Amino acid sequence: MNEIKAWYLSRTIWASLITVATALAGMLGLPVEGLDNSALADTLLQAVAAIAGLVAIFGRLSAKDRIG
Template sequence: MTDIKPWWQSRTLWGAIVTLGSAALGLAGLDLGDADREALIELMTSLGAAIGGVIAIFGRITAKNRIG
C-alpha cells in the first residue's frame, strides 16, 4: 500500500462513518439495511471527492503565487 489519497476518497473512512451513523439510528429505533448502507457509502465517497475537487479549484483560483 504505497498510494496516497486524500481522506475524503477513503471508502473505509466513509464506511466507518456510515456504520457509526447506522448504529446511532438503530439506537433511535430506525434500521438501515445492508443495501441502503452500501448505497450511502457510495454516495458519501462520491460527494467527498466532488467537494475535494471544488476545494482544489477554489484554492488554485484564490492562490497568491503561481505554480512553478
C-alpha cells in the same frame, strides 16, 4: 498497496463511519431499517470527491502565487 491517499477518500473509512452512524441512529430510535449502507457510502464518497475538487479549483483561482 504502496499508494497513499487521504483518509476521506477511503471507502472502508466511509463504510465504517456509516455503520457507526446507523447503529447510533438505531439506538436513538430513528428508523434506519432498509437503509443501504453500501449505496450511502458510495454516494458520500462521491460527494466528498466532488467537494474536494471544488475546493482545489477555488484554491487555485484565489491563490496569490504562481505555480512554479
